[in-house]
Amino acid sequence: MSSSYVTLEQVAQHAGVSLATASRVINGSTRQVSERLREKVNASAEELGYLANASAQTLARNSSSLVGLLVHDIADPYFSSIARGVTRHTEEQGLVTVLGTTHRSAQKESTLLATLRAHRARAIVLVGSRSTDEESNARLIREIEAFQQQGGRVACVSQPGLPADTVNPDNHAGAAELARHLIALGHRSFAILAGPTNLSTARERLDGFHSALSAAGIELEHHNIVHGDFTRDGGFESTRRLMRLGTDATCLFAVNDVMATGAMAALRDSGIGVPQELSVAGFDDIPTLRDLTPALTTVRLPLEQMGERAAQMALETDHEGENRTLNVQGEVLMRESTQRPAR
Amino acid sequence: MSSSYVTLEQVAQHAGVSLATASRVINGSTRQVSERLREKVNASAEELGYLANASAQTLARNSSSLVGLLVHDIADPYFSSIARGVTRHTEEQGLVTVLGTTHRSAQKESTLLATLRAHRARAIVLVGSRSTDEESNARLIREIEAFQQQGGRVACVSQPGLPADTVNPDNHAGAAELARHLIALGHRSFAILAGPTNLSTARERLDGFHSALSAAGIELEHHNIVHGDFTRDGGFESTRRLMRLGTDATCLFAVNDVMATGAMAALRDSGIGVPQELSVAGFDDIPTLRDLTPALTTVRLPLEQMGERAAQMALETDHEGENRTLNVQGEVLMRESTQRPAR
């Protein structure tokens, strides 16, 4: 086996200085080292091909250069867009991103958090809607606090209510604004793909949409609200179910874009024309959306930027224990998938 | 600051055993420990909330649980699909995935490899087409060999020619097979979005397509080959350029799906009907493809599985220094975006 490692000790010896001096030169501590020795050490390091052992540094400093990034599914464009923003920031800072995918399992989330804690990660960015399940939330909070106890920082995207910095899209307002646009367009009867019942993001969007309808005196009938998975296939399924039961809605709102994408597929399969027979709107503005035909009306969130800002918040060293919240407003984008209803 | 760490020493003390014994119980070494002590140690660890310090373990064992994953752009569905496969395998094995995004910079790639080496990563999965630039390739190879010297393993996806295990799609054969299908459909004049000139994947697909045309006695005119970025926007741009210059092609082949997606957008903008006026085909079968209208003809690659297999190869401990190659065949999927040409 290997062990062809060059240690700092060897560099020091080669340069004829002490281990301490070599360390001071290589990592640039507060202490001064004379130019003469500095050059000698650097030359030796270069010549021997020295590469610091990151674990040893982590151990000695009790702080690593790891940043955790937890998402539900990296193949989902929503998460991969945010992930892109996160990595942009962390890599700019010379830090290392650890990717963990939870697949919506609270169990896996806990495990991953513990792992990151074991690695003395410097910060963690938690992406994805929080479940409303009391018990797993409590466990999540305990995990987070344990991590913070150890000097780690946490930032969340779309997970308000946790003891951490948060980048929080205003789901309620965005959905309400969208509803008002759709009402202005002439729609009076809506169906909603509402996602899982226990996801706060889904719930907030449903509520926001609903409240704007109520304000306009429009009823939202119970059978027009369909719950299902927060995925493309969930959207597909939910739409099928809705069609099977029959609906009088002229406009379909899916509480996120991947579900809307699934809905479009289901409608296409059923031969229902969008937007002629049914208008469709989503939420998020994932990048893949612009390639759908018709182009989908949605509420735009600056996903990549949200990831970037979350990473930034998590890595700012001041604001100790402050739990700041950065609110993000959505912007309604009316595109081809919605039009004035025929009826 | 923190330091509310529970160390193994404390666990040992609490359990009234030596540090060595505690270590043997917690990580399960070869050595036996009596049932009595084993239980005591476990109970103490549980009670104190012990969590092993991963850096210390890495240092002592000289081998970590980190697996590197290098992609060009995590927001690109091609890479995120593969990434999903990789994480599925690594997480199953209880390992930690480190995500690095290179954005096609050889410089960044080298830096990231060095970082992973510094962390004593156990293995690295390198995804993305290799550039044909001699110098950066040589540097990449040096970096890889240095990593292997230290006992790390490397597997590549779509990057043949490196001193590592490789999952290699048969680009040449896939493109040729696609060409034959399109010829059978009646096409005799083709345009190609060929991607960057220095990317081996792009080149192989171009060559494969070209050779099948030649075999059928079909000329591929020089002005019908357009080079550009390997991205959606690259495909968009390239298509614009092609249209501006004018083409007599009845079928457009984009050497990957994201470029094909951009091409579809450009054609839609220009009011060119697909497939009535122009047939379009891509390569990869990225998941977002099925939501395009018309559905895109392509060559299917099992992306997620490729990532999974690459991770698996990189983590298999036998086959030391063997540099195995796993060939993957593409499967031509004829969908709505291609039809018999009108002319």
Place this chain on the structure above:
DNA sequence: CTAGCCTGGGAAAGAGTTTTCCCACAGGTC
């Protein structure tokens, strides 16, 4: 001229594990 301070260097003490080496003891042989 000496006390005191500053500067730059080195020795050594950590940081938290794993693992080697040694030892005590129980049990079995002759």
Place this chain on the structure above:
DNA sequence: GACCTGTGGGAAAACTCTTTCCCAGGCTAG
């Protein structure tokens, strides 16, 4: 009863750094 073997436990070295503490020497101020 002496000897051997195998088992399970502990002390301590090793892993590679960072950082504290100490010291020598040069300087300034009184």
